[in-house]
Amino acid sequence: MRLTAAILLMALATAACSETREMQSSIQEVRARHVDRLMATPGVVSVGIGRDDEGTEVIIVGLDQARAQTVESLPASLEGYTVRTQVVGKITPQ
Amino acid sequence: MPHDLGAVRNMLKNAAADLLARRNVVATGVGYKVAQGSRTEELCVVCSVTRKLSVAQLASRDVIPATIDGIPTDVVQTGRIRALQPPTGRHRPALGGISIGHGSITAGTLGCLVKKDGMLVILSNNHVLANTNDAEAGDPILQPGPIDGGRFPDDQIADLTEFVPINFREPEPPSRCPTARAVIAALNMLCRAISSNTRYQVVTLDTEDNLVDAAIATPLETTMVADEILDIGIIQGVAEADLGSAVKKSGRTTGLTTGEILQVDVTSDVDYGGGRTARFRDQLLAGPMSQGGDSGSAVLDDGDNLVGLLFAGSDNTTIINRISHVFSALGVRR
Numbered sequence: 001m002r003l004t005a006a007i008l009l010m011a012l013a014t015a016a017c018s019e020t021r022e023m024q025s026s027i028q029e030v031r032a033r034h035v036d037r038l039m040a041t042p043g044v045v046s047v048g049i050g051r052d053d054e055g056t057e058v059i060i061v062g063l064d065q066a067r068a069q070t071v072e073s074l075p076a077s078l079e080g081y082t083v084r085t086q087v088v089g090k091i092t093p094q
Numbered sequence: 095m096p097h098d099l100g101a102v103r104n105m106l107k108n109a110a111a112d113l114l115a116r117r118n119v120v121a122t123g124v125g126y127k128v129a130q131g132s133r134t135e136e137l138c139v140v141c142s143v144t145r146k147l148s149v150a151q152l153a154s155r156d157v158i159p160a161t162i163d164g165i166p167t168d169v170v171q172t173g174r175i176r177a178l179q180p181p182t183g184r185h186r187p188a189l190g191g192i193s194i195g196h197g198s199i200t201a202g203t204l205g206c207l208v209k210k211d212g213m214l215v216i217l218s219n220n221h222v223l224a225n226t227n228d229a230e231a232g233d234p235i236l237q238p239g240p241i242d243g244g245r246f247p248d249d250q251i252a253d254l255t256e257f258v259p260i261n262f263r264e265p266e267p268p269s270r271c272p273t274a275r276a277v278i279a280a281l282n283m284l285c286r287a288i289s290s291n292t293r294y295q296v297v298t299l300d301t302e303d304n305l306v307d308a309a310i311a312t313p314l315e316t317t318m319v320a321d322e323i324l325d326i327g328i329i330q331g332v333a334e335a336d337l338g339s340a341v342k343k344s345g346r347t348t349g350l351t352t353g354e355i356l357q358v359d360v361t362s363d364v365d366y367g368g369g370r371t372a373r374f375r376d377q378l379l380a381g382p383m384s385q386g387g388d389s390g391s392a393v394l395d396d397g398d399n400l401v402g403l404l405f406a407g408s409d410n411t412t413i414i415n416r417i418s419h420v421f422s423a424l425g426v427r428r
Contacts, residue, residue, distance in 0.1 A: 028359055035361050039373070046411075048357030048379055051337060060357055062411070089408035091364050093221045093307065094202075094389040 027057050030079045034059075041074065043067040045091055052082065062088035097165050099124065102137045105163050109139070117156040118143040120175050127168050139165060142172040145328060173327035174320065181324055181346045182242040188251055188313075190323030190392050191344030193238035194218060196225045196254065197246055201239025203346040205392040205403055206329060207321045208310070208426040215310040215426065216252050216319065218390030219405045223309035224257035226366060231256055235311040239346070241387075251318055257309035258423045261301040262370045263363075303361070303375040305419040307389075307405040310426060323392060325350040332417060332428050333399035335378055340396045341414075343404055345388030353383035353412060362413055364406045378402055378414040393417075400428065 025033075027049055038047045038061055046062030059081055061074060071085050102124050110122045121142035126133045141158050146169060149157050158167050179185060181192045182201070188194070190206040194216070202222025207214050216235070220226060223235055236244035237251040313319045322328050325344045335341060335355050342352040357379035364372050384391065384407050393402035393414050402414035421427055 031359055035375075039361060039363065045408075046357075046360055046362040046379065046413075048360030048362075048377075049337070050357040050379075057337075062362070088411045091362055091406050091408045091411065091413060093219070093226075093364060093366055093406045094384050094386050094404070094412075 024080055027059065027081050030081050031059050034078050038074070041070055043070045046088060050084075052084065056082070058082040058084050061085045062091075064088075064090050096135065097137050099137060102139065102165055105165050106139050109162050113139070113141055113158065116141075116158065117152065118145055118147065119158070120144055120172065125168070127166055128170075136166060139167045141167060141169050142175070143169055144172070144174050146171040171327070173322050181344070181349060182238055184238055184244075184249060187318055187320035188216075188237045189320040191326065191346070191349075192324055193242040193244070193346040193387070194222065194251070194390070195236055195239030195241075195244065196223055196229055197234060197236055197240060198225045198228070199239065200241040201244075201346055201387055203344075203388055203390040203404075204237065205390045206323055206400065207319055208421070208424075208428055210255065210310060210312075210424070210426045213312065214316055214319065214321070215255055215312050217308065217310055217392070217403065217420070217424075217426065219307045219403065220257040220260055220309045221307055221366070221405070222390040223254055223311050227257070227259050229254055229257065242346075250314065252311035252313045255310045255312045256424065258304075258306050260307060260366070260372050261304055262366070262372050263301055301373075303373045305374065305376060306403065306415040306423050307364075307372075307374075308403055308415065308420045308424055310424055323394075326394060326398065328398070329392070329394065329400050329428065330398040331400070332421075333395055333397070333401050334416070334418065335393075335395060335401035335414075339401070341380060341383075341393050341401060342396075343383060343388070343391040343393045345384055345391040345404070347385045347387035348383070351383040353380035355380055356411075360413070362406075364413065374406075374413070374415075376416060376419065378416060380412040380414060382407070382410050382412060384412045 035047050043063045045064050050060040052058050113122045123140050125140040127136045127138040193201045194204040195201045205217040208217045233254040234250040235252040236249045238244040323344050339355040344350045360377040360379045361375045391404040395401050403420050406413040
C-alpha cells in the first residue's frame, strides 16, 4: 500500500517538474538570455523584438551586410520563438 | 441656419481686431466648422491659437465666444506662426527641430526643451552638444551648428550643462595586462603538461551597455528659446512607445518625417568612427526616418507625446533612446 502511494507521489512530482520545464519563457526573457551570444556573431549589429508579416512577435537579428555564413550559423528559432535576420547596414550616429 | 460667405466675411472684418487682441490668438479667418473631428458644411470664424485652453483657464475678456452676431466660431491650436525659415537657419527664439551643435562638431538637431531643477534646458545628444564625451560643462553651444554657419560668439545660444558619458567597447578584447598574461601563460603550460584540451585566455571585461546618447545645455536667456517643435508644435505630454507605435520627428536635415516602431528591446552596436563602437540596450528601432544631422531630434507619437530621442541609424533603420531613460539619466522632466 505504502509502496503504491510512494510510487504515485513520485509520478506526480515528475509530471509537475516536467510541466514547469515546458512552461514557455516570454520572448523578452528569451531575447535577454541569448542577446550576448547573438551579438558576438560576426556581422551582427542589432538584436530586437519585432513582428513577422502575420503579426507574431519574433526575434530580429540585424546584420551589417549580407552574410550567408552568419545567417547559416544563427538558429532558426530560440526556445520556441522564430529568429529572423535582416540586413540593416552599419549603424552610425546621425 | 447656415450663413452665407459674405455675411461671415463682413462680421469678421469688424470683429478681427478684437479677436486678435485676445490671449493666444494668432490668426482669424473664415472656414468650415469642425465638429467631433469632421468638417461640417457650416461656415464659421476660425480663431487660431498658440495653445488651446479651457474657459476656466482664461480671463473672461480672453474667451472666444461660441457665436458672434449669431455666427459660430471655432478655435484651432496651430502654435506660433512664423515666417518660413529652414531648420538650418538662425532662429531666435530657437525651437525643437533646428540646427544646433557644440563648436567642434558639424551640426545636429535641437530636440526640445526640458526642465532641470525647474530651469528650462535644451535637450539633444551627447555627440551633438558634447562632441562625443570630448567637452566640458560651460562649453558654448551654437545655433545654427558650425556647418550651417554658426560662429562663436555671435551665434552662441547656450552653455553645455552636462552629458551622459558614452561607454565604448574595447576594440581588442584580449587583455594587455602583463601580470594577467603571465599567469595565463603558466596555466596554459600546465594544461599542455597534463594533456588537457582546455586553454585559458584573459579578456578585458566588457564595458557597461549604454541606454542613452544625451546631453543638456542651458540657454543664455530663456527668451532665446521657445517650448515647441518646428512643424510639429507643442509637446502634449510624455509617453512610452511600443511595437507598432506611429512616430514622427522634426530634424535639421530631413525636416518632419514619420515612421513606425518596428522593434523594441533592441540591443545595438553603434559605430562612432575611429574604431569606437558603443553598445546600446533597450532601444526603439524605426524604419528610415532620418539622416546625418537629424541626431538629437525629439521623437513623438501621434498624440504629440514625447517618446524618444533620435540618435543613430543606418540606410534603412533609425535608433531611438527611450525618453524615460533620457529623463532618468539626466534628472530632467517635461
